[in-house]
Amino acid sequence: MRTNDLIWKKREGQELTEEELHHLIAGYVKNEIEDYQVAAWAMAVFFQGMTAKEQAALTKVMIQSGEQLDLSPIEGLKVDKHSTGGVGDLTTLLLVPLLAAMGLKVAKMSGRGLGHTGGTIDKLESIPGFRVDLGREEFIQQVRRWNLALIGQTKEMVPADGKLYELRDVTATVESIPLIASSIMSKKIAAGADVIMLDVKVGNGAFMKSLAEGRKLAKAMVQIGNQLGRRTAAVLTSMDQPLGNMIGNALEVREAIELLQPKSVEQVTDDALLLTVELAARISYLAGQSASIEEGKEKALETLCTGCALQSFRQWIEAQGGVGAVVEDPDRYLPKAQNKEVIVSAQSGYVKSLQALPIGKAASLLGAGRILKGDAIDLAAGVIIYKRQGHKVEAGEPLAEIHYNDGQHRKEALQEIAKAYEIVEEPVPAPTALLLGEVML
Structure with missing residues (x-):
């Protein structure tokens, strides 16, 4: 040959x-x-x-290039979720403990942030003592006992992907949907989950800018997963504005703790919570725990509102060496930036748009992100959003707040935030379509 x-x-x-x-x-x-x-x-x-058959074959040979995680010692179906990356996307922090509290087994492998998108590993490491370097047996035993565990990606798993991505990065072939789909799915499948839920972000703060391209990628990944024996589905969700109101590692943990507090169903209004419930409902249905997505949604809401997911979050932190008391007193245990600065509106009106990409860039410039994989990050740095699309704002009223220790790129960060906001005189409706579509083959 x-x-x-x-x-x-x-x-x-x-x-x-x-x-x-x-x-x-x-x-x-x-x-x-x-x-x-x-x-x-x-x-x-x-x-x-590539054809669907060809994409599945490529994914399979990429998986075979390295180690695979055998989760068969864990009884029942193991579930996982993957997001294609966005700004203020804290759904893993919310979804993992929610699924575990619902009785599902979550065996998850996550990565670190790169560019303007945050990484779950970095966020969790802002909790004192939290470990992501669990050994295989420790990982499996934790899922058995608490229904959840999360570890970092290893170099031994799917080495073909790392090598191929480096080549694509310098040959203008990163945007190839078959190669993106195979890259993502090879890592997901090698991590051993039986059920995979994909959250494909679409919008200015996402890798896929258009709904058509997002749907194409989602369909390709779902086909690969199903052909290789995994129950796989995808949702397409908006990333035109940040998902959460806090962007940055420790800040997103703080917001997750706030959102997981017990509440009534009527209080489940934040975009991050609404998306988390949608994802949990579909995973519950895919795993056969619920007879329908609607039934899964009811179970997810009940588990969330009663505080069971918050309790599971604390168990998760403690099981991986972290300080569980952060749940009661995040101010004491999470890192805080030395400098805070409020950005106020220069005019009265309504927020027509709040672009996710400039906000993500601003957080990264303040220290929350990295350009290269080995770069150090500031766990305390980031941006807090006070006004979102559709909100009314008065002149002099806060739009956002920046948190930083190193002010070297403060001015550039402020310029990005100014670029993110567009304020007009006439009222603007808040966006209603967080969930843009789904692919369930």
Whole structure:
């Protein structure tokens, strides 16, 4: 089998077999196939696309390039959720304890933040003592006992993805939907979950800017998951404005604690909570715990409102070495920035738009994000949003607040926040479509 023949075949729009893809990917990981050859193949994929069968085969051979997590010692179905990344997206912090309190087993592997999007691992590490470096047996035992555990991604798992992504990053092939779908699903499936719920973000603060592109990616990932024996579904959700009101690692943990407090069903109005309930309902249905999505939603709301999810959150923190008392006193235990600055409105009117991307960039400039994977971050830094789309605002009234320790990029952060807000004279309706669509094949 010659690599240049496979490049030609893909260039001509033909389907590669699993055996051919294994030759290409395994050879690349072993340094037996040159970068320039795989780059040529990736560009051919960029222009010609891949069939559903081909995408599933590529995902399978990528999984086989490294270790896989065997969760069979845990009885019952194991569930997981993946978000394609956004701003103020704290749903994992809310969803994991909610699902565990509902009796579902959550065995989750998460990553760190990069660019303007936050990472769940970074957020949880703002809690003193919280560990993400659990060994395999420790991870499994924790899921058995508490129904939930979360660990960081390892280099040994799907090494083909890391190597291929680095190549795509410098060859203008990052935006290829088949390659994005295979990248995401190879890591999800290698992590061992039986049920996978995908949250595909769409909007100015998301990787997928249009609903059409988001739906295409969601469909590709769902097809891959189902073909490889996982119960998989996806929702498409808006990321035109930040999901939560606090953007930054410790700030998002603080908001999660506030949102998990006991409440009435009528008080479940925050976008982050509404989305969390929708995700929990669909996961419960996919896992066979609920007869319908609507029944799953009722179970999720009851579990959330009674405070059971908050109790599960505390158990989760303590099980992984963290200080559980952060739930009662976040001010005492979460890191706080030395500097805070309120940004006020220069005019009266209504917030027409609050763009997520500039807000995410501002938080990153203040220290909450990283440009390269190894960069240090400031767990206390970030942005608090006071006015969202549709809100009325008076001149001199607070729009947002920045938190930072290092003010080196303060001015640039303020410019980004100013760019994010558009205020007009006439009333503007608040957005009603957080959930833009779903794919359940």
